[in-house]
Amino acid sequence: MNALELNSIYKTFGALPALDNVSLSVPAGSRTAIVGPSGSGKTTLLRMIAGFEFPDSGSISLNGQTLVDGSTEVPAHQRMIGYVPQDGALFPHMTVAGNIGFGLSGDAASKQTRIAELMDMVALDSRMSQRWPHELSGGQQQRVALARALAQRPRLMLLDEPFSALDTGLRASMRKMVAKLLSDTGVTTILVTHDQSEALSFADQLAVMRQGRLVQTGQPMDLYLRPHDEETALFLGDAVVMPAWVENGYATCDLGRVHVSTTSQNGAAQIMLRPEQLQISSQAAELEQVDGCIGVVTDRDFGGNTCTLTVELKLPSPATDGQSTSRSLLVRSSGVHAPAAGTLVHISTLGHAHVLTEPARRQAVAAP
Ligand SMILES: Nc1ncnc2c1ncn2[C@@H]1O[C@H](COP(=O)(O)OP(=O)(O)O)[C@@H](O)[C@H]1O
Ligand SMILES: [Mg+2]
Incomplete structure (x- = not known):
């Protein structure tokens, strides 16, 4: 009641x-x-x-x-x-x-x-x-x-x-x-x-x-x-928001092919991931993996129990549609093993990305 x-x-x-x-x-x-x-x-x-x-x-x-x-x-x-x-x-x-x-x-x-x-x-x-x-x-x-x-x-x-x-x-x-x-x-x-x-x-x-x-x-x-829009997403914590093509439960985006939590939304969309859903590794074997993608750590913000890294993605091809060819992401890492700026890392995702339902006003990664 x-x-x-x-x-x-x-x-x-x-x-x-x-x-x-x-x-x-x-x-x-x-x-x-x-x-x-x-x-x-x-x-x-x-x-x-x-x-x-x-x-x-x-x-x-x-x-x-x-x-x-x-x-x-x-x-x-x-x-x-x-x-x-x-x-x-x-x-x-x-x-x-x-x-x-x-x-x-x-x-x-x-x-x-x-x-x-x-x-x-x-x-x-x-x-x-x-x-x-x-x-x-x-x-x-x-x-x-x-x-x-x-x-x-x-x-x-x-x-x-x-x-x-x-x-x-x-x-x-x-x-x-x-x-x-x-x-x-x-x-x-x-x-x-x-x-x-x-x-x-x-x-x-x-x-x-x-x-x-x-x-x-x-x-x-x-x-x-699962926030409706980017503003709510950012109000409740750091978020990685990026454009994607969504089809049959997957989003194709700058991170490669990522599971999404819906099969009913298809076509061009904005997706959101929380920084703790991104996992990085600087091991040579993983850097050669075909899934996920490669980036460079450009900033390390030490916060005690966790460390927030900014990772610049290495995107495969120059943009032909006038969009930016670089994208930076926020990634949460343990403060103990956080890689230094300049380290090459492999990025994979944990869980599902969320497809935002409200129209986006921005398309780059943002932090509050
Ligand atoms: N008694 C009042 N007279 C005039 N404006 C008010 C009064 N109380 C609140 N407001 C206005 O209403 C809006 C909401 O205020 P408030 O409820 O205090 O917000 P919050 O608690 O979320 O900070 C603000 O723009 C505030 O200036
Ligand atoms: Mg108040």
Whole structure:
């Protein structure tokens, strides 16, 4: 069953469309991540679900209850939706306990028990309960904001870039902690982020947003391997995109003959591979192989656990159709055995190339 349904939401601020025909279904108990560049409308969408903004048209329902449509507007405080805004927004004049217990009802003793329970849930030391927000680190402030939102036993949790102010290590551990906590409590969650790796690892469902529109929605791995267009491909990671002739499950391109994941698309097309689908070898025996193709390493970008190489392909014949005769590719290699610039390498492909369905605007290899 779907917990949340958004149908054709439109919102403009002045003349600027912030949300343009957004429809989304969020299954009960699932984790959905919404990714998109800054200004694409992510926060506006969350605020609308929470009830802090209202659409110009369209409808929203939660567990079958209409929250907003042409004739209904359920106010934010009656929606039972938890919202952790981008900056945490703790009340600065209240202690940790005061912030977490803000909306709790009941007597002092039961409130105190519940606050202790919530602090334990978000792994905050109970000795911090009397601290002020300015005495907490960024990660601790986010935990308090999360506990405050959980205190209301929300039907839906909305998280707006909750990890963006944290440093890399803390960010990963907070993300794991929050993901586990939310799945243990079974709360349906929407996470907004501009960080694609965060979204890919957090979500059951991923929605990509651009200029107020949801351009593609699906399982994270599906979107990563089968994006509709080049822009989405590049938003979710590095990609190698090149023109090809597609026929009967194969693409003929500058990499030679490559399997594609479809047999229904034929003719001239753009194909996409992820850099980790390209394998290189500098062994003499492999350099003589007929499959795959040969290139020269022109750049080596050492990134610790992996190394990204730029490989210039050696194309067999000069172009007769006015197209470029050189093509460079991004290839992922282990940092330990990465060949140096100038090395001749054999390139083969792993898995299937994906045929992009939207028309391409560029044809060369590109990185974000
Ligand atoms: N209250 C507002 N008044 C006017 N323009 C707004 C308002 N809120 C958002 N916008 C505009 O709507 C667009 C989407 O903003 P936002 O939802 O904050 O994007 P994101 O969270 O993806 O960065 C931006 O162009 C932003 O300037
Ligand atoms: Mg935002």
